[in-house]
Amino acid sequence: MATYPPRSCAPMPFKVIEEKEDHPPPRRLEDYDDFISTLPLGKGWRLPFRKYQGFWYLEGFLPGAMAIQQHFKARPDDLFLVSFPKSGTTWLKALTFAIMTRKQYTLARHPLLSLNPHDCVAHMDELFATCQASKLETLPSPRILATHMPYSWLPDSVAISSGCKIIYICRDPKDALISYWHFSQQSSSSEVKQNSLMEAFENFCEGRFPFGPIWDHVLECWRERLRRPEKVLFVKYEEMLEEPVANVKTLAEFVGCPFSEEEEKGQMVEEIIRLCSFENMKSLEVNKSGNHVHMVVPAPLPPLI
Template sequence: MATYPPRSGAPIPFKVIEEQEDHPSQPRLEDYDDFISTLPFEKGSVPSRKYQGFWYPEGFLPGAMAIQQRFKARPDDLFLVSFPKSGTTWLKALVFATMTRKQYPLARHPLLSLNPHDCVAYIEERFAIGQASKVEALPSPRILSTHMPYSLLQDSVAGSGCRIIYIARDPKDALVSFWHFTQKSSPKLNKIPFTEAFEAFCEGKFPFGPIWDHLLGWWRESLKRPEKVLFLKYEGLLEEPVANVKRLAEFVGCPFSEEEEEGGMVEEIVRLCSMESMKSLEVNKVRKHGPIYQFANSSFFRKGVKGDWRNHMSPEMARRLDVIIEEKLQGSGLTGWSSQA
């Protein structure tokens, strides 16, 4: 792996810390196993347990519980939060490239030799495999990723002053993307028919679901604290990537200068992090990621489009899911994903 030394004032790839021997990993967390075994269970595509109202994958649940008990955010932390397959990988790449653009020339950027998930740590996974010390060893400012609902993470971030970016996607597309992801990935996951995944999703018995509660928790917090919680829609990022990357840069405190904008820096970052660019890189063709559920890096880059649900759902299925989502989000002000739009 190429060497990316710490640079003052900018995040470094988590991979740098992960490979350092002076911050050794501890054994996998087993403190919670007896308790977890008593929780309601769903086999599904990813075996999950119901914990504090959400269905959490068994492999990640010990990490989430450890974070609740042991982790406290720093004031300059930045959290990237999402329901799975809602633009997580793309958001990691865009934010990491934006915040490190002055430290790493884009022509030799870490994202050219590392997967975005190697750059930005997924904290439930890291805590679950005993790497809490490595997360703590990351120099500030840290970029950290999580799929935790707000109600589970709130005590860990409360009062810290940290910033949070939440990315949301049309639930229909998030479901389709997740189903494809599990079909070709870790042998620890179950390959199930799409109709079975659809039924579980509609019932809320889906990994990290119900999706409507996941969305609502972070949406409401963004309304309360817009200066600290930025709520993005994947579809908006697709339609206006340049404008939204500029918005991200402003939010995280490193806005683009007039000179950078005139020189095309924003467009260069968008190109670097595009689906086409990421898919073409050797690191995303041959390597794998994930110490708990191992995935080929290529599985993180399928289509990345809007409306792929039409290739998997009948109009009746789409309307059924739309009605559920609209009822669950009613009165919140969070709209815009109807199949009739």
Template sequence: MTNSDASVLSFLGDEGITEEIKDMMSSLPRQKGWMVKYMYQFQGFWLPPSLLQGTINCQKHFQAQDSDVILVTNPKSGTTWLKALIFALINRKKFHDSQHQHPLLTHNPHALVPFLEEVYYKYPQVLPDDVVSSSSSCPRFFGAHMAHVSLPDSIKGSSCKIVYCCRNPKDMFVSFWHFGQKMASKESLFCPIEEAVKLFCEGSFLSGSFWDHVLGYWEASQKNPDKVFFITYEEMKERPRTHLKQMADFLGCSFTKEEEEKGMVDEIIRLCSFESLSSFEVNRKGKLPNGIETNTFFRKGKIGGWRDTLTDSLAEEIDRTSEQKFHGSGFKFQC
């Protein structure tokens, strides 16, 4: 097992879990997980011990500011790309036509935009200064995989903005499947893809049920579109210019006519493209503080790439679950 493997398994497993959370785990429903030994049901979602602890600590201690921006995704739903896009969008005046080198050239997007659950897994009560400074100082910018029901009250009750991005479940599953094959020890956490699909469709996934996760934010965006910006990965890929401008309007940092004429929208899209980000040395050879090699976040990013991995029967199993879960919601993926 590599150091990266050990780091990931440590974060996803029981190591570092406090006695308070262990006591809580003993009373929660438990079932077999994927990439983890067990998942625990909390607020209707199955979570590994570390994300359970991070979520609970975040609920207790995170104090949102009205200017905060929270990017929420399921894992492997364009998270790295969206972090880069929004970071560049928010900080465009600071680093455009400046002598300062753009942070994305030397830092992986996950290093610039920390996950709240991981931060509060490590630091139960205090948001460290280095974490705050690693995000844009004003507004602050954080990532999260939490379900809408599990967001801290300070986020729901403040005027902070939530950007939510989801991805076709077949592509998302396959992306996470390959990510897991790189990260996990096959000897200790081997899971045949047929079993992984079954667990995924049952909701035993890293951040709980994919479909319930999506619907929570979809419904929130319908009720309060000024609070939650809902976008799919496929929409962003097909029309990045249109949706980046919409996102800027939502976040209160619209592009000026002069910025558009100077090509700043296209400049941000080029800087944050898969081709650009994956070519930067920090993303080819670097590592995050938790030991994960940064190149693991860049595989293909293609729409419909699931066809290279899933059999027809496995794809149909996921499609059936989507039809059942999304029925009557008014939401469906376009591809």
């Protein structure tokens, strides 16, 4: 098993910090609008998307991604969760947060029992796009931050910094497509025309898909993992389903919070897996309404729930 440097294991739930601070109300970042309006436009989904630096990105989040590229400064102990949408992002957030906070909270009174995983791990694209980047500065170290940005878009402070780390989760492209298509259909109003599944499939294969092409998105982090395994961990959704114990132990080792022999004997790994399981998360009151906003598209665009 690879050996990773030790890490402070005490991230705070993002929502707890957010509610303690007085921040200006969200607004749309307009500095990049003129430039974005010149980029190739993709349609057919509930929200428009633009092609920028080789990838198609939701128009409402592109200002945030561009602001991250220009202004974000990573801390040496930051942990970034990077993923193509519908590839296991929520599950990865829950598992990583539970692993890194297991010494701060008992699993019987864990924040994940009362907070959605998206409330525990901040989504960078959304915060920058709504001019709320200051919330990230308020968050104490170590921070867990999530993004759908491809690896090549990450600022130098993330890609080059020797301290911060990246976990990338991938999923079978077919399943990611089907999941995203159903997600888009369910969250759309009847007035908005959507791609048929066949149209979505054809566009997906051609790379014209929000956050795509998926193969470039995946390969960028895969190649970086091969080049710098101490910096990037590449995990597969299907393998995590098949062998959750081994994969959770790998996650813990990578983030610098390995399980002790005593914890393993006490089945701490299995308890964390049960806490973060789909069945358990679905049964919790905080996750039942379906109204939790993961990526709040900046006004005037409607929210992507």
